Structures are given as structure tokens and as C-alpha cells.
Amino acid sequence: MNREATLSVDPTTVERLMPLLRFADRARRALQYPALGIAGLFALWYWGGWAIANNEDTMAFASFAPGPTLAAFWELVSTGNVWSPIESSLYRVGWGLAYAIAIGVPLGVMIGYFLTLKQVTHVPFQFLRMISPLAWMPIAVLAFATWDAAIIFLIAIAAVWPITYATAHGVQRIDPTWLKVGNNLGANPYHTLRYIVMPAIAQDVFAGIRLAVGVAWIVLVPAEYLGVTSGLGYAINDARDTLEYDKLAAIVLVIGIIGYMLDAICVRLIKRSSYHAQG
Amino acid sequence: MGAAISIDYITHHYPGQEQPTLKDIQVQVAPGETIALIGQSGCGKSTLLHMLAGLLIPSDGCVRINGHQVIKPSPRWNMMFQKPSLYPWMTVRKNASLGLIFQGRKRDMQSRIDSLLETVGLTEKAEVNVQSLSGGQQQRVALARSLATDPELLLLDEPFSALDAFTRVALQDEVVRLAHERGISVVFVTHDIEEAVAMADRVLVMGSNPGTITAELKVDIAHPRNRNSQAFVDLKAELMGYFGATRTAATAESSTGETETTPDDDAGEDKSKTEHSSARVRAA
Numbered sequence A: 001m002n003r004e005a006t007l008s009v010d011p012t013t014v015e016r017l018m019p020l021l022r023f024a025d026r027a028r029r030a031l032q033y034p035a036l037g038i039a040g041l042f043a044l045w046y047w048g049g050w051a052i053a054n055n056e057d058t059m060a061f062a063s064f065a066p067g068p069t070l071a072a073f074w075e076l077v078s079t080g081n082v083w084s085p086i087e088s089s090l091y092r093v094g095w096g097l098a099y100a101i102a103i104g105v106p107l108g109v110m111i112g113y114f115l116t117l118k119q120v121t122h123v124p125f126q127f128l129r130m131i132s133p134l135a136w137m138p139i140a141v142l143a144f145a146t147w148d149a150a151i152i153f154l155i156a157i158a159a160v161w162p163i164t165y166a167t168a169h170g171v172q173r174i175d176p177t178w179l180k181v182g183n184n185l186g187a188n189p190y191h192t193l194r195y196i197v198m199p200a201i202a203q204d205v206f207a208g209i210r211l212a213v214g215v216a217w218i219v220l221v222p223a224e225y226l227g228v229t230s231g232l233g234y235a236i237n238d239a240r241d242t243l244e245y246d247k248l249a250a251i252v253l254v255i256g257i258i259g260y261m262l263d264a265i266c267v268r269l270i271k272r273s274s275y276h277a278q279g
Numbered sequence B: 001m002g003a004a005i006s007i008d009y010i011t012h013h014y015p016g017q018e019q020p021t022l023k024d025i026q027v028q029v030a031p032g033e034t035i036a037l038i039g040q041s042g043c044g045k046s047t048l049l050h051m052l053a054g055l056l057i058p059s060d061g062c063v064r065i066n067g068h069q070v071i072k073p074s075p076r077w078n079m080m081f082q083k084p085s086l087y088p089w090m091t092v093r094k095n096a097s098l099g100l101i102f103q104g105r106k107r108d109m110q111s112r113i114d115s116l117l118e119t120v121g122l123t124e125k126a127e128v129n130v131q132s133l134s135g136g137q138q139q140r141v142a143l144a145r146s147l148a149t150d151p152e153l154l155l156l157d158e159p160f161s162a163l164d165a166f167t168r169v170a171l172q173d174e175v176v177r178l179a180h181e182r183g184i185s186v187v188f189v190t191h192d193i194e195e196a197v198a199m200a201d202r203v204l205v206m207g208s209n210p211g212t213i214t215a216e217l218k219v220d221i222a223h224p225r226n227r228n229s230q231a232f233v234d235l236k237a238e239l240m241g242y243f244g245a246t247r248t249a250a251t252a253e254s255s256t257g258e259t260e261t262t263p264d265d266d267a268g269e270d271k272s273k274t275e276h277s278s279a280r281v282r283a284a
Ligand SMILES: Nc1ncnc2c1ncn2[C@@H]1O[C@H](COP(=O)(O)OP(=O)(O)OP(=O)(O)O)[C@@H](O)[C@H]1O
Pocket: B014, B015, B017, B021, B039, B040, B041, B042, B043, B044, B045, B046, B047, B048
């Protein structure tokens, strides 16, 4: 039967399908290991769900298992209810990161450029950096009129450090003769920034942004536990209060997926901004 | 046209250094002249070149180009370094165009760069990223980048020392040709005696601690120079002699058995040796 099917195929069809087949082959090769990892995670999850369901003490949480969770996930997606909390959360993370970049990049450039500034800022910045952003929560709530602003502040204060220090690192790696040559060719400060400094540090800046996105996305959820009535963090809290554990797990899944996508975007940007010759 | 340079009694102290790095340097360079600076490592050659470029201000004395004191860098006098120092995120064309972009001279940029790249033999590589070029090709891009702004003066700090012998000779001849065509004055630093004799109209030998000009040698050989001609070989030996003399003086205290020789004797006796040994004299 198989053989008949093969025989009856028109050779030109095969030819036309070849690129597709080749693409499929490449995709399979590229994806087989990631697929293995995902399968492993699922197996663990499945086993965890099974263990919870078979223990009398934890039976009430059985809907954390893949089955109920995926059902709840599908419901969130198909009803479109998932978009509103995502939108609120991305809005906050987006603004938080925007402020962190607006402050972190210039600050990093200056720290990288002026050794004295680096020395002056070292202790206070390391001190501030090690304070959990969530510790600022009560102050943020007092200082800002809206909950949104407070959360954006918390995200920004968490995200600013990796961006600042990655930028400074990039600036320190600039070859001094690049600046000399630029000077010699008649570059004004704008030229130096636009044609020399920025392209030279772009990759480091994006690497910093990638770290910052990770931190911001982590800080977001606990920050949304308080006060606000929208966002993914709020949705988790809400699901817990209403004992909808399948929905709670589905939101966790959403957080993970979006976090992964944000990271993937950053990796893309890092690659694209790298000036190192592609090997 | 080439720049007339007047170096007027330059003395330079780097902060924290006891001895001056340069002391009472006085040199005149005629328009279109090519000068080689040669001397032991650390004697202040790069320091002097940075001052000519306006990248460093001497603590005493001044540099004048066409009568104007040099106080800051300008595209009219361009410096090239040992490393090509190209911008690795740009194509060959973009690197070469940068001076014109910075000066806002974008009108006929395309055609100017085209002809310049042709001059240095990189027409085919114009749109290629500079990282994919060989060391010699990269140094050619750097040369094109320096020439794009029509400088009156080229300052070269050991520009070819990282290249293989063939590429080095080719580039030496190329710089000489271009400088003559355009009437550009050139001041270059080298550790390679042959390079000095091949390119320069005048060779200045520098001594160290503090850096001063200790000898001067005219190279009166017409271009293109035959590197095997007697005149060329003699000049190389003479220059080696100057250098040998400074070395002898420096090591006289430690090596007791050594007899004092005048530069000329030294050159005469060591002539056969000089010819066979590599003429590179980076100090030990
Ligand atoms: N930025 C600086 N600060 C302090 N001292 C310096 C500085 N740059 C150079 N020097 C000192 O000045 C002296 C001359 O340096 P310079 O680089 O001009 O020597 P050079 O003749 O070019 O040597 P080389 O042949 O090794 O390139 C050296 O002793 C060096 O240590």
C-alpha cells in the first residue's frame, strides 16, 4: 500500500515538495532537543499532578495537574479573557523598562567613561542594587498617586541596575583608538555617540536589557498582588481567593510563556546588534 | 597641498613622570616632505606624533602647521595607527566615508569614495564588512579613510609593522606614491630601517631619556627606489650605525670589553652583517 502510494506520485510534485521536506528536516533537527526538554517538563508536571491527586492531604489541589490546567488555559484563550491581564501587565513592564533604559543607558555611559564616577557611585549603587525592589513597596505606595505608577516605579528600580552596569561594561570595552580616530576625522560629540559609541555598546546594552526584562517580569507578579485589580499577578491572587486552582495554574503557564517570548525577543535583539562577524 | 610643519622646542612631561619624555625637540618639515622617526622603544615617538595630530598638547613649546598652532585634532592632518582601528560594524565604504560624513561633505561622497577605493585596490570589497578583510586590506581601508578628507599631512605610527613582508613593501610604495601624487607631507614612525630608507626624504633618529633628536639623515634617492641599489644599502648601513652607536652608549657600562666605535666605523665594519641580518631594530 505504501509502495503504491509512492509509485502513484507525480515526480514533479516530489520536486515541488522538496524544499518543504528539507525545511521540515531542518526544523526537526533544530527542534528535537528543545522538544525533549519540553516533554521532560511536562512529564514532571504530570507526575506532580498525579502525586498531589493521590495524597489525601493535597487532593484539593488536584487541578494543578496538566489536564485541568490546560483546559482552563484553553478557556482563558478561547474566551479572550486572557488578554486583558496580559495587556495591563505588559503596560506596566513596558513603562518600567522604558524608564530603566532612559536612566540606565546614559548613567552606564557616564560610569563607563568617567572612572571617578564609577568609584564615587560604587558603594551607594551596590547598596541600592541589593535591596529587594519589593522592599520599596510601602514607600512607592506613599510616594505615587496611583497603583500603576507605584508598580512601574518598582519595576524600573529593579531593572535599572543590569542595564546601567551592562552599558558601563560596554563603554569600558570601547577601543580608545576608535575615539581617537573619530576625533581626528572631525567627529563632534553627536557623531561620536551616534557612529561610534552606540554601535560599539549596542550588544552590551541589549544584554543588560535582557537581564532587566527577566528581573522586571519576576518583580511584576508580586507587585501586582497589592492594590491593583488588573494584571497577571492580580489574576493569580484572584484565582486563589476563589479556589480556581486550574485557572491559577493556567495563569502561571501564561506568565511563563510570555516571559519566554520576551526573552526570545531580547536574544534576537542581542544577535542583531552584535557587530562580531557571524561565524 | 602639503603642510609645512614647524615643531618649536617641544618639551613634554607626562604627569607623574620625573624626567621629561621629550626635551627641546625642534624640527621643520617642508610641504610634501616625508619624514621618518626612528628610535628605541619608549623614546617618545608616539608622543611626538600625537602632538602633531593635536591629540596631545605639549607641556612646553608648540607645533605649527602652515603657521597656525595645533591645538586640537583636525581632518586636515590624519593619524594612522599600528592597528587599522576600523569600525567593525561598518562596511569598507562606510569606514572610508566617515570623515566626509562628520564634515557634512556628503554631496559627491559616493564617487569620491569610489575613486579612493579604486586607488587602494578595494573596489570589489566596497560593500563588505571590514572584519572579513585581511590585515593588509584593513590597513588599506584605514589609508583610504585617512585620505578621504584630503589631508595635507599624514601621521603614521608604525602603520605596517603588523603586516607580512610582501604586503608591507606594497603598502610602503603605495603611501609614497599617493603622498607624492597629492603633495601630502608625511611623518611616520617606524622600527624598520629599510622602511625608513624606502619611504623617507629625511630620517630623524631619536634618543631616549629624555627624548631628543640625536641624528638626521637625508635620503637623496629618487623614487621608485631600488632597495638593492648600492646607495640604498649604504644608507641602511649608515642608519644602522647611528642606531648601533646609541645602543653601544646605552650598554657601555654593563659590557666592559666593548670598545668605543664611531658610527661610521661601525657601519663600515658591520656592513656585511647588516645586509644579512633583518633591518628591524625594535630595541631589546
Ligand atoms: N599617557 C601616558 N602617561 C604617562 N606616561 C606615558 C604615557 N604615554 C607614554 N608615556 C611614557 O612616555 C614614554 C614615551 O612613550 P611613547 O609611547 O611616546 O614611546 P614610543 O617611542 O612610541 O615607543 P614604542 O616604540 O614602544 O611605540 C614612555 O616611557 C612611556 O612610558
